[in-house]
Amino acid sequence: MSGNAGVLQALKDTFGFDAFRGRQEEVVARALAGESTLAVMPTGAGKSLTYQLPAVLLEGTCVVISPLIALMHDQLRSARANGIRAATLTSADADWRETQDAFRAGELDLLYVAPERASQPAFREFLSNSSLCLFAIDEAHCVSEWGHDFRPDYRMLRGLMDAFPTVPRLALTATADNQTRADVMAQLGIADNGLVLAGFDRPNIRYAIRHRDNPVRQLNELMANEPGPGIVYAQTRRKVEDLAEKLATATGRPVLPYHAGLDPEVRAANQAAFVASEDIVIVATVAFGMGIDKPDVRFVAHVGVPKSIEGYYQETGRAGRDGDPAQAIMFWGAGDFATARQRLAEVDEARRNAERARLDALAGLVETAECRRAVLLRHFGEDPPSRCGNCDNCLEPASVTDVTQLARKLLSAVYRTGQSFGMGHLQKVLTGNEDERVRQRGHDRLSVFGIVEGDEARLLQPLSRALQARGDLVATEHGGLALGGSARAILRGERTVEIVVPPKRSRGRRADATPNPIGDPLFEALRALRKEVAEKAQVPPYVVFHDSTLREMTSARPETLAQLGRLPGIGAKKLEAYGEQFLRAIWEH
Template sequence: MPEISDSQLYKNLKEYFGYSEFRQQQKEIITAIFKGNDNLVIMPTGGGKSICYQLPATLLNGLTLVISPLIALMKDQVDGLRANGIGAAFINSSQAAEDQHAIFNAILTNEIKLLYVAPESLSQLEGILNQTTLSLIAIDEAHCISAWGHDFRPAYTQLGFLKNRFPHTPIIALTATADKATREDISKQLNLNHPTLHLSSFDRPNLSLSVRPGIDRVKKILEFVDDHPNDSGIIYCLSRKTTENLAEKLDSAGFKAKAYHAGLGHHVREQVQNEFINDQLQIVCATVAFGMGIDKSNVRWVIHYNLPKNIEGYYQEIGRAGRDGVPSETILFHSYADVVQLQQFATKSGNTEVQLAKLDRMQQYADALSCRRKVLLSYFGELPEKDCGNCDVCKHPPTFFDGTILAQKALSTIARVKQNEPLATIIDILRGAQNATILDKGFTQISTYGIGNDVSWKHWQQYIIQLINQGAIEIAFHEKNHLKLTPIAKKILFEKQTVNLAKIIEKAALKTAAKKEISVKKSTDLFERLRLLRLKLSREEEIPAYQIFSDASLKEMEQARPMTDDEFIQISGVGKKKMQDYGHDFISEIIAFHKEKNTSKKAKKEPTYITSANLFKNGLSIADIVLERKIAETTILSHLCKAYEMDKSIALEKLIDPVDLKAIEKAKTALENPNALRPYFEYFKEEMPYSTIRIGLAILSN
């Protein structure tokens, strides 16, 4: 291997990738490669794994071979490298023979420095590998080789031959998540020669962590997305049917959302992924089949509709948010129904004991009443001293109270039904319900019947879950989820052991706090203009917007406001080629913004909804106004409804079918709460879009 100086490393880092400094452990890993060492790199998603082999490739004489699991991942990385001025290509079985021949010729003339290939397609490279110098082998998503990992792929098991065939070529194996057993298995199966282990911190401080009860999930998601109208996000679901149902509900509510799962045709999945990558689709509702290795840096939030089956998978999935380092949100909805389903999946797996143990750790994270980041990082062997301040528990620390009486009521009820009923029935007894189950089984005669009717159903559910977490109650999953008492329960009932329970934080308070945070995060006008310029250029060049510049780079431009080439090249993420390709456009936009800001400081700004209304009155269609104002259609319609309250001459009736208007008028007289939108949406069986309902109600308010 050639000797490389620090000055050469930093020169190529800035020229090709636009950075002036290395991130954690990158330089150490690259230095080890140039020493000829094999390397095993465990670095979190968004930590900068790719540069660890892409930068050396720009300095090595021969070819860097990259093993990657998915075609979409390969294409994404190759497009990004080319945008940075680095020769790269990928090989797969769908390519025409002449296209592959052209790639092989480019390798022989040293025009291509990195070649990406899936393990299944390695056999197609026999000829070219005999004719070129293989300087480095990179194996991405290396956990796929291990049955102990969370995403085992049998095709990866053939990769052990690479070290035997190319014994003097260093191998770098990379993954975002791998526990000790998985790390050892990766090294063994790849035949790595005393690999140097690089274990980076798993902490992603820009990601907020939040866990919420799995009650009214759809409603909560709609509220969340409504508060993040311009942000890209992923919602992970356990079943294919849930992805489709949720995508339909989001779409009906006016958001651009689609489902993604393995049951869809290849063309459909590819289209959804491409639309999401290119910012044509805001939300993807997906099974875990979506997102592996995609470098889309501007995903601002990730929601888990269901509890994941293990912490490794959960960590990798939330890592797809905020890869650019910009603050991003993650939310996990948690219910015991998910636990039951996942336990059933685990019992059908090849290593049941391991999978159940990992599920237990995932459940412990979801149930935590202390800093969640500490719980998460401890799984990977990190023990931070301080709480993170960026999870729901840190932001809204629980207030505990003496819940002994409540606990005794619940435990006594479980005892009186002989520990043969599930959680829901116990709560119904406590609250004095009169449903079929309670009446048929004669539970109205139990002495604790109705003893807890002063506590809401949802609060009882949370208190009993806390008792489960404290070890006073167990769930017998193999006995229809019946609740069982433990020795701790007997101490509470008969030995005066006290119980501290956490007060339930009301949803309204959480939402207020969340909205306060969102208002702080809102971008200035300049960031939005730079974002739209980036989107325009990406459409013209048919590449993802984030491959031009990340949100982090745009935010730095927003703050620094560079107006010369020398100032612009100092922005993180601006390399030589991107300076040449985009510098003029972005500098011109910043200068124009600066001039407009100075000349309009004294001008009174017209309310934004009036601007939309005037454009509509002047004959522009809704689609035209969206293009003119560059804001969402749902926002435009909201503007028109608001303006209509003061100016009835606005022809809102053009935007609604008379049949729909008549139906809304009928619903208005039938509903108990005709002032809220959600009752109408449910009245029409979620088939009439919110936008149509808003327009109809605005007209009927006259």
């Protein structure tokens, strides 16, 4: 059997796939040839396979450095379900002595550890007398101080790997711009020709961005259209708990909170329930998610803006990792950007300009009338088509209108009222509303009083949001608005202002959202069996089989184990473990 044929046979036997996807084959080939690589691959592109398959084929153990215990345990379950000899060495593992013995005896294909352990001299000593085949560094953007999840311990890994110069390194991430990629490769000692860039597009995710007016109602509508598991990101612990409680009441769905302030046992139980479920929605701070390898998340919603486009891409990338249709929706308000710009003052001066540029890029994504996916992909250096056909701006095109004159009126009102009043008061002044506070302040006698009416008045709020997102209006410590950014240039007539006027949104269920487009009762029977099998094995349902594999069973209706084993996603270990039960269910239908 030729080398390539042997690799493809191992791919089929271990993972149940007849062919590689995307750039997987190139990354695997480099690992098998002993070459070090930084692979930038979109979430859902099968990054873990690129080190798991070499670990099965090569002599020795692959050491996987991963940032979170929960992520390691998720990947451990999936690896073992595919018949891979894997273990974790973490502070949460009671069987650490057995793991160490198995490693020393050469009985492990994969050993998962955290960077905090991997960077210690004692761990280097532990590895020194055993056979290693590969170092895999997961979530490798954490290595870079330019990355959005910088972890100092990741920067100490070079010493460990340099102690084993013949062992290749495979760094993996879904999220790294040019600057971050260069830094990761320099820090980990990967040559410039070691970059494999698989692209950033996730075509199965539908992107949408809306103004936030009533988040409970807006999320209720989303959840009514998406019965599968979902993640809602909120910006504070208080908002997490408030939203989780209100959504559970409003929707009748199981909704759980997750944040660092919860009792550790409650937090772990909520995470475990979500991972094992087919319908739970979890409301969380951004601390949640990197440790989740759950492929069947049907939507990710942000209530508030994330920290950057990199963060947004990483967080929305947790939806639809199984390749089925999924939604990423953001509900934002002007105050989100005001708060974010205030935080810039707390950032180290050396990083402040870069962080400001990231915030400006995020504002551009939020405000654009262009294709969202195109803006997102261009940020990562790609040259995408101008329309994707699967974002809100492509499906329901927005119009752009010139509001330069209205902007000058609003900014004049801000200036003439002393740069200390909020938008509600400014609207009253501009539209000529003589309420008591306006008269008391003498603002009814200003030249800007009553100079906005009709259609212009309806554009004041979206204009205010746009100017705050761009930093031309900034929030004061007492909640008022002051001039910032290019405000004075706008007032002098040196800058024009355009804003997006969103269309009226149509409502209704997406035709492609259902996991069972076939409409076949056999599919539902197989899902019920999968749930029963998963509960008995104490693993999440997706570890048994993905929905896509169940759809293949429903469509092909195999009659023998051999026919079942030819379907994608069914490797030898899973065929042996579950094949007869699923064949029986197919026969009964």
